[in-house]
Amino acid sequence: MYRNPELLLTKVYKAVYFPKGLLWVAKKSWRPSYAWSSLWRSKWLFEEETMWRVGNGQSIMIADERWLPSGCLSIYREDVAAECGVVRVSDLLLPGSQQWNNELVNFLYWPPTAASIVKIPLPLVGGCDVRFWPHTVNGEYTTKSGYAVARSKAILAAASSSFSHNVTPKVWKVLWKAPTIPRCRELIWRGCVKILPVRSALRRRGMDVDDMCQWCDSAQETIGHALLFCPVVRRWWFASSLGLRLDSEVEFHEFVAALFSQAEMSVVAVFCQLCYIIWEARNKLIYDGVQPSTEVVLSRAAGLASTTGVAHVPLRNGAVSDVWTRPNEDTIKVNFDAAWADTRGASCGMVARNGAGEVMAAATRPGVDALSPLLAEAAAFRWAMVLSMELGFRTVNFETDCKLLYDAWRMKDLGSSYLFAILSDCKDLVQFFDFCSLSFVRRTGNKVADFMAKRAGDFGDSVWIDEVPQAAMQLILDDVRALVPS
Structure with a gap:
């Protein structure tokens, strides 16, 4: 396995x-x-x-x-x-x-x-x-995207029937906010959507296994039986701090929905942790032949309750600029952006400035065909590179406010989607520059290019040399002022 x-x-x-x-x-x-x-x-x-x-x-x-x-x-x-x-x-x-x-x-x-x-x-x-696989950005198949597509086609409707019947969005919110470690919450979710590999499920999927419970050997091992209603497991629940007396059997997701709809967060956390320990004990019995006692199970659950979650790593301060910054003295910075509308297509805008903040060129292009906003950004990048070559710029730092485009550009292996087809053209164009790079800036640092893209329909397919349209001049001055210490 x-x-x-x-x-x-x-x-x-x-x-x-x-x-x-x-x-x-x-x-x-x-x-x-x-x-x-x-x-x-x-x-x-x-x-x-x-x-x-x-x-x-x-x-x-x-x-x-x-x-x-x-x-x-x-x-x-x-x-x-x-x-x-x-x-x-x-x-x-x-x-x-x-x-x-x-x-x-x-x-x-x-x-x-x-x-x-x-x-x-x-x-x-x-x-x-x-x-290519059209459900991911790079066109490569992933298990997560395949599962999402299958679920959307209702192929897994039987496995996920609890979503529309017993388990409401409110219950899911309670589960994901429970103060316990992620793997405990994930086990409850897998049990509710019926994807835990209990023996009855494995047999139903074609595996030649005995579907009887390994604890009691008197009933079929379902998710509810394995985690709640097996006679051996019932004793553990009754001896736990929750003191649950499980007399009548119901589906696991029905029990979770009823408990989470009225229980406090501390009770939800204990329930998730004990379910995880019971599942762990079940696996040790099957694979190692070890049958723990009630004291061992409850002690293990208590130890798990004191375990802290994953620490959050803070973002570095100043890792991404919020304002436009001057390039090096011998470099031209070309900011570009795209504005996309489903009915009208896309439009592109760009502005090129030197190390002193002086405008070298600006341009707009309306009527760009694009299937999505991300492809519009990629098309704007390719257009800005071709236009920079025609203007004679040889040392260029291109800058975008689209994080998805920036991340895709940094990938070593190009995918097979339309996005990477456009980026493949861009990588071929790099050879025509002495130096060429792509950096990321927040929207507040890309205001001029954003304005040019949105007004491309008014300006038409135009290029300005050593200037920008009068309507964009105030934004140029704002970028310069933002660089001057107060």
Whole structure:
């Protein structure tokens, strides 16, 4: 049995599925392992949820593949497409160009679908089409995101039925605020959503195990029986400081909901800790053959009650600037930003200043196609880099107020999502600078670029040399004044 099944799932899917696509044709075979059976049964999730990231479009069939931003195979004029010779996504691009053929797209697709297609970001120099997982920022599968998608599709409705019936949001708030260590709270949550690996659950999932309780050997081991209602466990609850007399059996999540809705926080904490110790004792009995006494269990629970939680590490003061700061004397600082609207698309703005705080250039660009605010920020970064090259800037410090973009830029391994396709273009552009870096500043230090992006619709596709629009001049002065000690 693997000690970390979540890590196993993530590594197997990354190594087997994404680079090679072998999971599509994988067979279950005869007498497979429990781990492989679980992986194979979840193949449907990847078949339904993974989608293509458009590079040159030559590998993607427009009618049979999942590549549209909406994730579905939207209806299009199939007969007309066949007459036009449009079979692959590459046929929707302008010949010899990495740009959408807007006229053809609008002719073949319904207006909402066509509008989303032309917003798909294309790499500057083409490249291969790549399958990616659209539910994470970097396009790589994680166990957490896969579980969230499966739950949203109601596949785990039976396992999580307590969410809509017995366990209310108020009960969850009580659990997560309980003054005990995280692993105790997590055990209660896992019991309530029925994902604890008790023997009845393992047998139901295909494992050849005896589903009888290891303590009493007289009843099936369910979550409620293992943690509350086994005769051996009942004695521990009655002997504990809570003095619980558990006479009638109910579902574990029903018992938790009833207790947490009226108990004090101290009682909730003791309950969570004793449940954890009981589960620990159950595992020691199964794997080590050790059967602890009542005194040992209660003593262990009392010791756990005195354990402190995880210490919080404070953030370093001044780690991120709140105001615009001057670059080095020989460096140009280019602040950029994007303003995004679902209906109107995105707009970009930038301002370049030298070490003395003097404006070197400013620019706006409206009508930028983007699927999301984050992709709009990435498109603004790429646009600012290309414009800086055209203006002759060679030593540049680019600055953004988008933390997600900054974190993605710092990752060593690029993912397979559209965000990383744009960032891949940006990394290719770095070679054209003598020095190029990206830094992060809070919104208050990026006010000029933010203003330019929001007013791009008024200014149009414009570039100012050695100046900014008069409406932005006051913000430039505010940045300079913020650097002068009072």
